[in-house]
Amino acid sequence: MRLALLPLTLLMSTSALAQTDTGYHRAPDAIAKILDAAPTPAVSLSPDRRTMAILGRENLPTIANLSRPILRLAGYRIDPRTNGPAEVRNQWLNALSFKDVDTGREVKVAVPAGTRFTSAGWSPDGSKMAIVVGEDDGLALWVVDRSGMARPLARGVNAAFGGAVEWMPDSSALIVRQTVANRGAPPTASTTPTGPVIQESLGRRAATRTYQDVLTNADDEKLFDYYFAGQLVRVDAATGVTTPIGQPGMIRSFSVSPDGRYLLTQRLKRPYSYLLPSGFFPVEIAVTTIDGQPVKTIVDRPLADDLPVDFDAVVKGPREPEWRSDAPSTLVWAEALDGGDPKAKVPHHDKVMMLAAPFSAAPVELARTPARFGEIYWGNDGFAMITDREWKTRTEHRMAVAPGQPGTTRLLLTRNYQDQYGDPGMPMLKRNAAGKSVMRFTPDNKAVFVSGEGATKPGAFPFLATMPVDGSAQTRLWTAKPPYYEGVVTLLDDAGKRILTRRESAVLAPNYVIRTVKGGSAKQVTNFADPAPSLAGVKQQTITYTRADGVPLSGTLYTPAGYDAKRDGPLPTLLWAYPSEFTDAAVAGQTVDQGNRFTRPRGISHLFLLTQGYAILDDPAMPIIGANGAEANDTYIKQLREDAEAAVEAVVKMGVGDRDRMAVGGHSYGAFMTANLLAHTDLFRAGIARSGAYNRTLTPFGFQAEQRTYWQATPTYTEMSPFTYANKIKEPILLIHGAADDNSGTFPIQSDRMYAALKGNGATVRYVSLPNEPHGYRALESTNETLWQMTDWLDRYVKPKKAAPVAAGQ
Template identity: 30%
Template sequence: MTKLPTTILHSVLLLIVFISIPQTVFAQNPTNLREQYLTPPNEIAEEVLAPRHHNVTLYNLGPSQEYFLNTTQNRTLSPLSAFSKPYYNLGGLQFNPDANRNRYFTTNTTSGLQLIGSRNGETSNIQTPDDALISSASWSPDGTKLAYFAHFENETHIYVTNLKNGRSRQVTRRPVLATLNTSFEWSADGQYIFTVLVPGNRANVPKEPATPTSLQVKMTSDKENRLRTYPDLLSGKFEAQLLKYHVTGQLVRINVNNRRFTEIGEPAMIRSIDPDPKGEHIIVERMTEPFSYIVPVYSFATVEEIWDLNGNMLIELSNSLINEGISGFEEDENYGRRDIKWRPDGEGLSLLANTGEGMAPIRDNDDDQNADDNDSDSEEEEGEEEKTMNRVIQWLPPFDEEDMNVIYETEHEIESVSYSADANILFIEEESQNNEHIYAVFLDSPEETYTIYKHDGDDFYEDPGNLMEQAGGMGVSVVRLSPDQNSVFLSGTQYYENYEENAPRPFIDQVDIRSGEKERIFQSAENVYENVTAVLDNEITEIVISRESPQIQPDSWLVNLETGDESKLTSNVDYNSAVTQAQRERFKVKRADGFEFWVEVTLPSDWDGTPLPGIIWHYPSEFDDQEDYDERQRRHNKNDFPGIYHRSIDILVKRGYAVVNADWPISAEMGDPNDGFVWSIVQNSTVVIDSTANRGYIDRDRMAIGGHSYGAFGTANAMIHTSFFKAGIAGDGNYNRTLTPLGFQREPRDLWRGFDRYVQMTPIFWADRLDGALLMYHGAADQNVGTWPTHSRRMFHALNGIGKTAAMYMYPHEAHGPASEETLLDLWTRWVQWMDHYVKNKGEHVSEAELGE
């Protein structure tokens, strides 16, 4: 039987609550049994619903460099009603069938657009439809127009705004099909938009037969096939037909001035489109049949082709086989071609290929067309192998064999190539054994190369950065050059070995191409974090930066690098100041085995030194050893602003808790890290509680532990293998590793080769040892690999059967992490109730007024 729209499967909109608590607790804590959505105390709700969406980050600068584009929202969170709209989940592809669009477009909250002056911060609103959500806003290459998706109740259209008069109008006559392909593209002249529409002669949607006429058939491969445990796969022939119907669309070119459109080719299952700058050819990636019952849609086979405007397929660029595990992509037919992209000058394609690959024969510019292949003088000397040459190739329309020209070649392995706007300067990236070499080649003298930098990838603290790029005149990304074409710019971040004393400092360097001389023209200050979000001129004398610190809400500033003048462009507000400016301390702890890791404690702003009830929030991470852990800490930024979001556990400081955000290293002195999983859980818990209690932050007799996803897995294990915790909060977790028998996280072994490890780590096998009250919540539509909702259902069933204290909240329409307003408010209500009852008050009576309603 096919999967019906999720709203039919979950037609009951009330929150389903299953709970097992001794009868005496029922009387004391009745709100836990309520099945309606609840609202937490105001002190918590105001943090969850804080209007952070009013804050602005300036990064989407228009081609004219006069304005930034900013999206606006009409609310902080999407309502549950948006998530509840009927949708299909076919092979992991979620879409609203009535509206012909990806589900994300229905649940987003962007409702408007505005322009913000790049030099004065002044704002002006763009006219958009009142009854539509907005997404995918895109500048035309010349910066005179904006296009965007307008998502109405049952269809999506493209609107274009003329920035000269501010008027917006719909340019699509038929609805957009945004299920598989979710974007549109401009031509370089700004006259046309390419997109995929609902086919004009679309047949009726397939109907599932009342009596099955087919069944799903699977067969094992003749080799080991270690696939992930994907949550939603096609269930049979009918779902395959349904998928094909809903992702088959018509490629069109739309004239934005008169709304006339030209259909290009026949309807197809188009995954992506990439028109050339001149708008005369399109790279089309199509999904192809047959489909699979063992992998999701994103692993299905695809073919990448070049089409002309009549829909004729001129050449096949690649043919990716279905990735069902053992076959993988190593057998894909890409003909040795790589780094395929349109040239920024509009003159065909750029690609990389080795000698004898790409599309033989490849014509060199200086080939002697009359050379005799049988000339003995051209034969290699005996025992001498022909060198493989890496080639940069220009491929001109109509993309036949004779249309390929080699414009540069080298014996070294080329990773990628970038261009100047006129395509006369190449910037070649070579990489070998983690050593990176970037150099420039002027095509009027290709025998000479000019090193921009060489970098040993193992030398983390001397990273020179990356070549800065910008949109070229034809809309294709190009390397940013100085006006005299003599210099390039590198942007990166300087990191320091003593990261606790020295915060990362973003920088921009100007490099003379021919001499290699380098000059630092910008670097972040030491006491704040300043990140460049836009460059306003070709000389890079005016830039826009985002500036923040632990006490400074991120804001955008205009900075003149020549004069040092600066002006503030945004006036963002710290809507969660009661939490962001709470007391914090970060310190290092040492386990019994000598392994050291970091802990950060957040305390209420008015904390008076009295030990508080607390919660450890964590996410286990595997490390080979101490060096491996230390290397991953190198990007720590002490100047980060402590942003607060809808599920930030730090919000609990407003309820009088100490919140302990602790790294949670999983390691073993010998063997793989998971050989020491349980030992690490116990030792981490011990040292964190001992250290925070010794510092006077927590009352060790009133502690909880919590985490999401793998953190939920860690929470259950901590409550089973220690007796430190009065309660736990576990979200969207896995509690039975035998249901992920072919590996998980960084675990390399399967169940049968690592049986003892799987058993030791599986909470449900040791559920009888659980100490404390465990609250589990789970999204009923969880799509994460390895955390199906059945994990929470089976764990609750086990805990209920053996008389443990536990609760489970299953949230309709939510995926791997609650996202709707109603769900998040309810979640916080139940978190607060659980924590106040079992931790703060050690299971004693708490009034309903104190718990929140």
């Protein structure tokens, strides 16, 4: 797509005039000070579990950085200056130190002032870390020794497709995708068209969902070829000597076999699509030697523009290839047994195939899955675990396979994957000597360590357990105890006697601690501070209540610091929600108390409004249930209304919420919900709808959890669209949208047209379009603006108490 430099304008209209104000507002002081605070660092543990990399994160980018020229091509947004992800899609790091887990000794890495980097990755032997550093005219590969010494190795890293660096298994070198040498100047688009853009379909069914940032013409294709074409090279980690590997091309992804002898690559081919992102383009998946000599083509797949619109639809032929992590060089992939159509009535929908080096034999079938293949957790020849999922029923299967004996599949469990109470956890992983992820076995190899959320009605208390490979019951080894939420990060010894956890509580900021499984005091490893101590007095509590049809519901109620309901009375209250679809009412009604979680808002969080005197019912359950095969969305409005009525009644009964000062808000599908509740209820005095979609005829081939097309479910699409009922929205509504929204289905035109419809019907509406912002707003100025707008809107239309009626004769 064209080089994009969007105008720095703010649309803020409360009348028929197009614009009444310009410039960015600063959020109220209590909010702005928190936004200016540095974010909590990220951490990464070395493969040997001895060293923790502490990664400083940049704060919100400036609108100037966000507004640099970008290219929007085939589903990607890139910075042509660096040939990497655009600022809007990158989380830059700005500091690095190494901390010894046992002793606490910390070594700070000295990098030049102002250095920004990303893609920090440990070498398999844990002796060093690779980072990709942003420079004025590109991206460079650096290596950092655990001693703290940092040095550049190679320039010209091409990260347009994403991950561009992978360590060799012996840690001696890295495989890097670079820009093509001597590629010349980028192509420029002619201002004179060479002819019309013509697309044609000759009776072949090819339904597609709506996508952003697709190619639109021949000029876009040239730009795509120029910036995304790459050359794989081997870079010596000690000397920086670079050796080309194979031929350049549109190398979307690559991975090294565990023994370091082979490369698996995916190369895109023409013809490209103007309707679909690059994930659907023709692709050749092949194996080469590590120096680029062709070995085996797994599949040469054409353009995948004819998939059914169902969520579990997949391409025909081999897909999702990967190396078997616990073997030297064995390739594994999935293939559909139903032609890619999940509606087909077949006993198994996928098969998992396996092919070992030298790749000259026929592939063998490892297993068949009842539903659509999910992933494989590798262990050894005797045990690996395969998962699959079926969207329509929310069913998950977990199966044990013996890779050394293909075809020996045992069902371990079947569950509803939305069931929080029954979640058995997932296998814990470690990096093996080749740097690949494998399951952690107990010393006797009879069980695998697993960890999970431990969600129950009283709360969430993560756990560590062992899962026998023979399928017998798990054994709990350790469970977090109140008042902490304490997730297991890793085992610090092979027997699982010492563990590293991330511990937090309602009042304690998250930090990493070492503890013994069988008791004893915990030793804190990090000392990250509360990023927003001014919110320490905020009270949170999980409340439960019941929908009119008996479905139990819950939400997290926050009240401002120092608030007392008996003393201070009801508050103006904001319900901020996001509907979810379920197939089981019992699962939809599960309640997990969040009272042991540390909550501090960041970015454009609605929780900042706690500083302005509002109570907030956060994430009140808004289940839309389609039980026994029924389509949930056919009763969407009715269920949504009942969800909201129950939530409002609950906070009013508690004496916290003021029935006459209720607001509703949400982002994306939550914005869609907000407009619908204002159209179909009289519960709220105002609403805030951010980055929503309001007219479902603009997403005719499915949206959110709706798999049916507009032509299959026309009444549902029509009734669910608040655009249809814009004339019924009488309460003030604030629309906010990123002018460069990159989310499928929430094109800015959705808010453009909704604003026009509301204004044309006499509604009280303000529409704020944030320049250069994607679906979730990033720039510091945009964040301040969003929070100022939300505060101003609620202060105008929700906070003031209604005047008491004047008695007759007065």
